[in-house]
Amino acid sequence: MKRHYRRYGIVLATGTAVIFLAAAFRPPHAARRNPTPYTLSYPAYFGNRINTTDDNPLTNEGVSLGRHLFYEKRLSANNSISCGSCHQQAHAFTDGRAFSPGFDGVFTKRSAMSLCNLLWVRHFFWDGRAASPEEQVVTPLTDAHEMGQSLDSSARKLRAIHSYAPLFTAAFGSDSITPDRIVRAIAQFERTLISAQSPYDRYIRGEYQPTVTEQRGLVLFYTNPDRNRGIRGAGCGNCHSGPKVFNETYHNNGLDSIPTDPGRADVTGMDYDRGRFRVVTLRNIALTAPYMHDGRFATLQAVIDHYSDHILPSLTLSPSLKDTANRPVNVQLTPEEKADLLAFLRMLTDSSFITDPRFSDPFADAGHHTKTDHHIISE
Amino acid sequence: MKRRFFVLVAIFCLVLPSAWAQAPQTASTGGQPAVVKVTGEVLTPLTLTATDLAAMPRTTAVAKDKQGVPHTFSGVALSEIFNKAGVTTGRQLRGENLAKYLLVTCADGYQVVFSLAELDSSFTDRVVILADQIEGRPLPAGTGPFRIVVPGEKKPARNCFQVTTLAIRFAKE
Numbered sequence: 301m302k303r304h305y306r307r308y309g310i311v312l313a314t315g316t317a318v319i320f321l322a323a324a325f326r327p328p329h330a331a332r333r334n335p336t337p338y339t340l341s342y343p344a345y346f347g348n349r350i351n352t353t354d355d356n357p358l359t360n361e362g363v364s365l366g367r368h369l370f371y372e373k374r375l376s377a378n379n380s381i382s383c384g385s386c387h388q389q390a391h392a393f394t395d396g397r398a399f400s401p402g403f404d405g406v407f408t409k410r411s412a413m414s415l416c417n418l419l420w421v422r423h424f425f426w427d428g429r430a431a432s433p434e435e436q437v438v439t440p441l442t443d444a445h446e447m448g449q450s451l452d453s454s455a456r457k458l459r460a461i462h463s464y465a466p467l468f469t470a471a472f473g474s475d476s477i478t479p480d481r482i483v484r485a486i487a488q489f490e491r492t493l494i495s496a497q498s499p500y501d502r503y504i505r506g507e508y509q510p511t512v513t514e515q516r517g518l519v520l521f522y523t524n525p526d527r528n529r530g531i532r533g534a535g536c537g538n539c540h541s542g543p544k545v546f547n548e549t550y551h552n553n554g555l556d557s558i559p560t561d562p563g564r565a566d567v568t569g570m571d572y573d574r575g576r577f578r579v580v581t582l583r584n585i586a587l588t589a590p591y592m593h594d595g596r597f598a599t600l601q602a603v604i605d606h607y608s609d610h611i612l613p614s615l616t617l618s619p620s621l622k623d624t625a626n627r628p629v630n631v632q633l634t635p636e637e638k639a640d641l642l643a644f645l646r647m648l649t650d651s652s653f654i655t656d657p658r659f660s661d662p663f664a665d666a667g668h669h670t671k672t673d674h675h676i677i678s679e
Numbered sequence: 680m681k682r683r684f685f686v687l688v689a690i691f692c693l694v695l696p697s698a699w700a701q702a703p704q705t706a707s708t709g710g711q712p713a714v715v716k717v718t719g720e721v722l723t724p725l726t727l728t729a730t731d732l733a734a735m736p737r738t739t740a741v742a743k744d745k746q747g748v749p750h751t752f753s754g755v756a757l758s759e760i761f762n763k764a765g766v767t768t769g770r771q772l773r774g775e776n777l778a779k780y781l782l783v784t785c786a787d788g789y790q791v792v793f794s795l796a797e798l799d800s801s802f803t804d805r806v807v808i809l810a811d812q813i814e815g816r817p818l819p820a821g822t823g824p825f826r827i828v829v830p831g832e833k834k835p836a837r838n839c840f841q842v843t844t845l846a847i848r849f850a851k852e
Binding site: 618 | 746748841
C-alpha cells in the first residue's frame with residue numbers, strides 16, 4: 301500500500317515538473333494574445349459614413365505595424381523612399397512638391413495627395429480609381445516609378461529583418477509576413493490619420509471665437525453669390541461642404557479650356573468626366589502647397605485668385621462654377637474678401653495633427669535610416 | 680495543306696478573343712455611350728440606353744431652374760422604370776418594403792435619396808422622372824444625357840445631373 305502511494309507521489313511530482321518546465325520553456329508564440337481593437341475617435345459632426353471593412357478590422361497592433369511599414373524605406377526597390385517620403389507629416393502628409401520623385405528619380409504624373417481624414421473617403425486618388433485604402437496602397441508600393449517593388453519582394457525583404465516578425469505576430473496572430481498583411485497594416489494606419497483639432501473644430505464646438513476677418517471669410521466661404529440680390533459670396537461650400545470640408549464628388553474646376561489630364565475620364569471612359577478630379581478636403585490646406593492635381597498653384601492666394609477671377613470655360617466645367625447662361629462664374633472678390641477667405645482657410649490648420657506622435661516616423665530617432673538614404677534620389 | 684489550314688484557324692481563334700478584349704479600351708478613349716444602371720432590390724437589373732428610354736412610355740415634368748424660371752422636361756417616370764425592373768410598387772409597397780429607398784448616383788459622385796413611397800402613385804400624385812429632354816431638345820452637356828426632375832420641390836438639389844445609377848436599397852437598421 302505504502303509503495304503504491306510512493307509510486308503515485310513520484311508520478312505526480314514528475315507530471316508537475318513536466319508541466320512546469322513546459323510552461324517555462326514554451327515558445328513565445330504560445331503566449332500570444334489577440335490584438336486589441338483600435339478605438340477610432342472622431343467628432344460626431346463628421347458622421348459615421350466611414351470606409352472600414354470587416355476583412356481588416358483596426359487593431360492597436362495592426363495600426364502600429366502599419367505605421368512602421370509606412371515609414372519603411374526597404375519597401376522601395378533601392379531602399380531610398382517610404383510612403384512617408386511623399387507624405388510627410390509636417391506637410392499634412394504631402395511633400396511640398398508639384399510632382400514627387402519615385403525611387404528612380406522619375407516624377408509622378410499627379411501631385412501627392414494629403415492623407416487626412418481618409419476614413420470618410422470612398423474613392424481614392426485624384427481620379428477616384430480605388431475604392432479602399434487597401435486597394436490604394438498597392439499602387440505607390442508597386443508602381444514602376446514610385447516605390448517600384450513587388451509586394452512579394454517587399455515581403456521577402458521584411459522577412460530578413462528580425463524586428464518585423466514580432467510586429468506581424470502581434471498584429472495578425474502569426475509571424476507570417478505576406479503581401480496581403482503588408483497592405484492591410486498600412487491601410488489600417490491610414491484610416492487612423494484623423495484631423496479634428498483645428499481652430500475651425502474648436503469654433504464648431506463653441507470653444508473658439510473667430511477673429512473678425514476669419515468670421516467674414518467663413519461667411520464668404522459658405523455663401524453663394526447672387527448679383528441680382530447684391531449677395532457677396534465665394535460659393536466654396538457647394539463642393540467643400542460641411543465640417544469635413546469636402547464632398548465625395550468630381551469636378552472640372554475650370555483650370556483649362558482643353559484639359560491636358562483626362563482625370564476621372566481615365567477611369568470611366570466617359571467624355572463628360574474629362575478634366576474632372578476628386579474634390580479634396582481643405583483641412584490643413586495651408587500646409588499642402590502647391591495646389592491642384594498638377595501642383596500648378598504655389599500659394600493659397602493663387603488658388604483664391606483662380607476661383608475668383610480665372611475660371612476657364614470648357615465642355616465639362618462644373619455646373620457649380622457656371623451661371624445659368626453656361627458662363628464661368630468669376631465672382632471677382634475684392635482684395636479684402638480674398639484676405640478674409642485666406643484667414644478662414646488658415647483656421648483649418650490642425651497643428652496637433654502634424655505633431656501627433658502616433659502618426660510620426662518611428663525610425664526617426666533610432667538611426668534606422670542613414671542620412672545618406674535621403675540623397676539617393678536624383679531630383 | 681490541311682495542316683496549314685488548321686494552324687491558320689488556331690491562330691485566328693487565339694488572336695480574335697484578345698482583339699475583342701481590347702475593343703472596349705479603344706472605345707473608352709473616344710468616350711462611351713452613357714447608360715443608367717438599375718440595380719439593387721430589383722428582380723431584373725437594367726442597363727438603360729437613350730434608345731431604351733425613348734421606347735418607354737413618356738411623360739413630362741416641370742421644374743424651375745436656379746433663377747426660378749420654369750422648364751418642361753420630358754422623359755420616363757421613375758415608377759415606369761421600377762415596374763420594368765421589378766421593384767416593389769403599388770400594392771406591393773407595404774410592410775417591410777416601406778423601408779426601401781432609391782439611391783441616385785450621378786457621374787460626378789453626387790448622391791441623393793428618395794423613399795420608394797415618395798415615388799409611388801398610390802402615395803402621391805407627384806411624378807418624378809428620369810429626363811432626357813428639356814423643351815423638346817436633348818439635355819445640354821453638363822446636365823445630360825439623363826437627369827432627375829422632381830416637380831414642385833422648393834430646392835432643386837435632388838434634380839440631379841448625369842445620372843448613372845438608380846439603386847434600390849433596404850434600410851438595414
